[in-house]
């Protein structure tokens with residue numbers, strides 16, 4: 001058996017090596033290193049894939065969030081609802097722009113925003129909400145969109161972990177993650193479900209005006225060459241990364257299927273373990289398994305399970321061990337919402353190896369060892 005990795009980017013690359021190498025060398029030979037034709041090509045293909053009117057490529061997923069907040073016209077002091085149970089970037093950009101995060105509890109089964117808390121955390125200073133489609137599953141967008149329409153606030157979907165995940169509305173309409181709110185943002189960090197070979201990101205919107213604003217913000221606030229109407233930043237998708245992504249986009253469907261197959265095998269093997277809760281598939285969303293995350297009923301066993309698996313050369317990780325509101329950098333924000341569940345989840349979750357190149361014997365070995373741990 002080959003050694004097990006949490007994420008295996010190299011084996012994935014080997015399968016598309018010639019195609020990717022050709023795409024990269026084409027850029028190098030073209031001499032068009034900034035905003036080369038590959039950027040436009042990838043942007044167009046992604047628009048078609050996600051059925052969204054505008055894709056604005058940028059340098060990374062954190063920039064995408066920042067650009068969306070800036071383009072939405074938020075003012076210092078405005079408040080933004082977002083989960084504390086997420087990667088730091090989501091709340092970081094809020095703090096960076098002198099906005100105030102209003103942390104909201106997550107649903108303990110889906111790990112995404114608890115929609116029952118929306119009205120409780122709302123106050124008139126709230127001008128935006130950033131739901132996070134965590135681990136590859138959509139937050140419950142229909143009630144979130146209804147809430148935001150009612151209160152006239154901007155919705156920015158953090159889709160870094162859920163590209164191409166589908167959400168089903170109560171009337172049967174299906175939309176892709178990141179295309180339902182005013183903005184969606186994503187990351188093409190190498191380990192994401194659609195990963196570049198370096199940093200990359202994008203913003204999605206169906207609104208022409210917002211698209212123009214976001215493009216301006218990402219390009220020094222420029223409306224015409226050397227004319228700068230607003231303060232922006234420099235956040236471009238690198239042409240070489242666009243070339244890589246344009247190749248990999250064709251395989252995204254296969255990559256997601258491969259992840260779902262691993263998840264199904266894991267979940268089938270673990271269903272007899274009372275102490276473990278396998279990922280719950282909500283009726284409104286499919287799951288693209290950026291992470292395969294288990295929840296332990298007994299929080300005291302989590303670290304022991306991690307140590308046990310690591311000793312068997314099975315890498316595993318916790319996303320995320322410390323909630324954002326308890327990070328030192330965020331201590332200046334007063335917390336008025338109850339986040340006990342978020343704090344509790346951080347000590348209960350564990351994510352197993354999950355990537356597109358997992359082998360049968362590796363999956364069997366991992367499930368066997370997890371079962372062994374709980375039989376002890």
Ligand SMILES: *Cc1c(COP(=O)(O)O)cnc(C)c1O
Pocket residue numbers: 060061062063086087089090132158160161186187188189199200201
């Ligand atoms: C990865 C990630 C980001 C940030 O993306 P970068 O490209 O690393 O800047 C933001 N939000 C979430 C939920 C992420 O997982």
